[in-house]
Amino acid sequence: MSLNFLEFERPIAELEAKIDELRYVGDDADVNISEEIARLQAKSRQLTEQIFSSLTPWQIAQLARHPQRPYTLDYAERLFTDFEELHGDRSFADDPAIVGGLARYRGEPVMVIGQQKGRDTREKIRRNFGMPRPEGYRKAERLMEMAERFRMPVLTFIDTPGAYPGVDAEERGQSEAIAHNLQVMSRLRTPIVCTVIGEGGSGGALAIGVGDRVLMLQYSTYSVISPEGCASILWKDSEQAPAAAEAMGINAERLRELGLVDEVITEPLGGVHRDWSAAAQALDGVLHEQLTALRALSTEDLVAQRYERLMGLGRFRE
Amino acid sequence: MSWFEKLMPSRIRTEAGGSRTRSIPEGLWTKCEECTAVLYRPELERHLEVCPKCGHHMRIGARRRLEWFLDEDSGSEIGTDVTPVDILRFRDSKKYKDRLVQAQKNTGEKDALIAMSGTVHEVPVVAAAFEFSFMGGSMGSVVGERFVRAANAALESRSALVCFTASGGARMQEALFSLMQMAKTSAVLARLREAGVPFISVLTDPTTGGVSASFAMLGDVNVAEPKALIGFAGPRVIEQTVRETLPEGFQRSEFLLEHGVVDAIIDRRDMRERLARIIAMLNGRAAPAVQPQAAIEG
Numbered sequence: 001m002s003l004n005f006l007e008f009e010r011p012i013a014e015l016e017a018k019i020d021e022l023r024y025v026g027d028d029a030d031v032n033i034s035e036e037i038a039r040l041q042a043k044s045r046q047l048t049e050q051i052f053s054s055l056t057p058w059q060i061a062q063l064a065r066h067p068q069r070p071y072t073l074d075y076a077e078r079l080f081t082d083f084e085e086l087h088g089d090r091s092f093a094d095d096p097a098i099v100g101g102l103a104r105y106r107g108e109p110v111m112v113i114g115q116q117k118g119r120d121t122r123e124k125i126r127r128n129f130g131m132p133r134p135e136g137y138r139k140a141e142r143l144m145e146m147a148e149r150f151r152m153p154v155l156t157f158i159d160t161p162g163a164y165p166g167v168d169a170e171e172r173g174q175s176e177a178i179a180h181n182l183q184v185m186s187r188l189r190t191p192i193v194c195t196v197i198g199e200g201g202s203g204g205a206l207a208i209g210v211g212d213r214v215l216m217l218q219y220s221t222y223s224v225i226s227p228e229g230c231a232s233i234l235w236k237d238s239e240q241a242p243a244a245a246e247a248m249g250i251n252a253e254r255l256r257e258l259g260l261v262d263e264v265i266t267e268p269l270g271g272v273h274r275d276w277s278a279a280a281q282a283l284d285g286v287l288h289e290q291l292t293a294l295r296a297l298s299t300e301d302l303v304a305q306r307y308e309r310l311m312g313l314g315r316f317r318e
Numbered sequence: 319m320s321w322f323e324k325l326m327p328s329r330i331r332t333e334a335g336g337s338r339t340r341s342i343p344e345g346l347w348t349k350c351e352e353c354t355a356v357l358y359r360p361e362l363e364r365h366l367e368v369c370p371k372c373g374h375h376m377r378i379g380a381r382r383r384l385e386w387f388l389d390e391d392s393g394s395e396i397g398t399d400v401t402p403v404d405i406l407r408f409r410d411s412k413k414y415k416d417r418l419v420q421a422q423k424n425t426g427e428k429d430a431l432i433a434m435s436g437t438v439h440e441v442p443v444v445a446a447a448f449e450f451s452f453m454g455g456s457m458g459s460v461v462g463e464r465f466v467r468a469a470n471a472a473l474e475s476r477s478a479l480v481c482f483t484a485s486g487g488a489r490m491q492e493a494l495f496s497l498m499q500m501a502k503t504s505a506v507l508a509r510l511r512e513a514g515v516p517f518i519s520v521l522t523d524p525t526t527g528g529v530s531a532s533f534a535m536l537g538d539v540n541v542a543e544p545k546a547l548i549g550f551a552g553p554r555v556i557e558q559t560v561r562e563t564l565p566e567g568f569q570r571s572e573f574l575l576e577h578g579v580v581d582a583i584i585d586r587r588d589m590r591e592r593l594a595r596i597i598a599m600l601n602g603r604a605a606p607a608v609q610p611q612a613a614i615e616g
Contacts, residue, residue, distance in 0.1 A: 163531075165551030165559050170569060173579050174550040179504055179535040186505035187512075202488075203500060203531045203550075210501045224488045224497040224528070234410035234490060247408050248493040258405075260494050310505040311466065313498040314459030315405040 003274065004068055008059050009051065012270075015044045048270050055219070058242035060251045061227055063219040064198050065161075068273035070280070071130075072099055072114030072157040075197065078280035079287070080105050080112060088139060092172065095136030097128045097164070098208070100143040105155070106288065111147035113140050113208055114157030117198070130199075131164040134177035137207050141181050144188055153191040153291060156208040161226065163204030178207040185210035186310055189303060191294035193287060195265075196220040196252075197272075212306050213290045214260070216252035217283070218267040222260075223250040260313070263290070350374055366586045375543045375586055377523060379425070380432040380449035383482055387445055387590060392436035396444070396471055397464040401428045405459075406493055414491035417453065425452045429460035430485070433468035435475070439594035439606035442477035444468050448484040448529075455485035457529050458492040462499030465533065469506040469517075478516040478597040483534045486552075487527015500532035507536045516600040518593060521548045521571070521580065539596060540580045542571035543589075548580075 005013035019040050022033050055063070063069070076083050080103035087094040100113040115132060118124035140156075147154045163174055185192060185208075192211030200209070200222030216222060223245075225233075230248060231240035255261040265286050272279035294302065346359050352374035362369070366386055367376040384393060408414040422428060430453060433446035446468045448455040465481070472479035488496035510517050519537030521530075523546035531550050534540075542548060549556075549569035557564060567573050574580045584592050594606045 163550065165555045167556060167560055167564065167568070170549050170551070170556070171577050173535075173577065175530040175548075176535040176579060178531040178550070179500075179533065182501050182504035182532055183508045183511075183536055186501065187508045202497060203528055206497055206500055207531075210505075222494060224493055225490055230410075230490050236411075244410070247406070247410060248490070249406060250493070255494060258494070260498065307505060307509075310498075310502050313502050314462050314495055315403055315492075316459045316463055317401045317403045318399050 057245040064221040070276045089135040092135045097132040098136035109152045111154045115160040130160045133169045134172040137177040148190045156194045158196040158205045159198035162201035181207045221250040380447035383447040388436035393434040396433040397467040402460045408491040421452045431461040431464045444472040445480045447482040450484040456489035458489035458496045462502045466506045480518045482520045483525040484522045485529040503533040542580045546571045
């Protein structure tokens with residue numbers, strides 16, 4: 001897979017192009033240029049480290065939306081066995097923008113739920129760019145209740161620009177669908193671990209994001225409104241998105257500092273899209289650790305602690 | 319309450335013990351923004367800011383709303399000492415801190431939600447209302463915390479919780495903290511539900527975004543004032559997404575009633591009586607002694 005480089009990665013892209021060129025030359029010429037390639041590769045690595053050590057929130061937002069970033073099903077494939085996707089909300093339709101189903105995680109049954117984006121144009125449209133409709137949230141809610149009944153933890157994967165703002169979504173009660181999930185998740189009698197893997201877009205993300213632990217991948221984002229949306233409302237200019245991203249503090253490390261996120265999962269150098277298996281491995285380590293800690297709690301303690309955590313959200317003077 | 323009494327200055331006491339005077343209207347005559355009828359202000363007041371000619375419900379402030387809703391002198395304010403802080407030092411074209419000071423000066427309120435415990439036709443309730451003119455009634459940490467305190471007060475006294483919403487959604491200047499208020503407020507309602515304490519959500523114009531997609535939709539009974547704009551996404555956002563003009567009446571109360579989202583549409587002038595009756599039934603109390611509506615219709 002050839003990598004798509006983002007604007008701020010241009011120096012890396014140029015270097016990588018040079019390496020490819022050399023490789024091509026190396027194939028038909030007699031000269032030994034492997035040393036030169038190795039030297040450039042080291043340089044590329046160094047450059048990547050340098051660029052990635054000081055990313056702005058806006059650059060992170062672009063990484064979170066990177067077209068080659070692994071999506072929910074890509075993680076499901078690498079983290080779980082026996083994944084059985086379950087479809088539909090039992091009253092209206094199946095929403096392909098949210099996937100869910102039974103799976104085994106390290107041998108134990110779990111319920112997997114996540115927003116799903118599409119890779120190519122057709123799939124993107126089918127998945128509605130990862131923007132769920134009410135039936136998607138209602139499917140998620142159905143699966144969560146099922147997880148509670150059969151005593152299995154819920155693992156959610158958040159990756160959405162937001163809940164779909166369309167006429168049909170409004171007709172079928174988008175607000176109610178989201179609100180209902182928030183309430184159900186606050187009281188569900190089974191562990192819930194939520195991981196933001198890409199874009200955590202507002203209420204559409206939170207609707208599967210209320211849990212005992214909230215984790216974020218290093219270059220994922222979580223915000224109340226997209227930087228573009230915030231900029232166009234508060235600055236009256238969507239070009240100010242980088243400033244809005246900065247002001248809102250949408251990146252994982254900042255949100256951990258603010259106490260809104262429990263743990264940040266370090267991504268492979270250059271971002272998870274460069275190495276999907278390394279990404280899954282990093283996630284696996286943290287997920288397992290958190291889940292083990294939660295399983296040790298009694299259901300009463302689990303639900304009480306979750307409630308306390310929710311009540312502690314917010315900063316005000318008193 | 320007779321119409322004459324309604325003309326009197328309010329006497330609802332706050333925890334601080336001070337009484338407030340109603341803002342004095344600029345002129346004696348005003349125009350209905352809907353039917354353009356010229357209205358006599360005292361008459362409009364008597365009709366609780368509902369146009370006597372066309373029934374258009376005008377927006378009203380939170381404190382006035384609660385004064386009208388609760389029995390006279392029954393209100394005692396909750397959570398007045400919870401006030402906002404600019405934790406993120408948020409700055410767009412203006413500093414959030416300055417926006418707060420401005421909003422506080424303009425409205426005389428500390429933040430966008432006011433909560434009181436009191437009675438409605440002698441039925442005990444805890445009632446909260448949004449001040450839309452305070453930064454668009456946006457929900458930040460203070461709104462979330464005051465809502466939770468109101469809900470807990472209802473839980474303790476086992477009296478119904480009523481909330482009048484008028485909000486554009488989450489407060490962007492508090493970033494993710496504001497989003498989390500959706501989870502916080504919905505969670506406390508789960509407790510009321512488990513305890514069998516009723517929650518009545520009254521959706522007024524406008525209720526959108528994060529407020530609509532959290533506690534506002536979680537009423538045991540959801541009611542709306544006529545023709546209020548209620549939705550998840552604002553009409554402009556939807557128009558940009560679907561790239562077509564939205565149908566007449568889209569996202570209005572009547573549309574929500576038709577689509578099964580609200581239980582009933584209630585005229586503001588009937589709100590006290592209807593809600594008192596509903597709450598009394600949910601709480602297993604005797605029917606409240608309700609005065610006929612004729613008093614204000616005449």
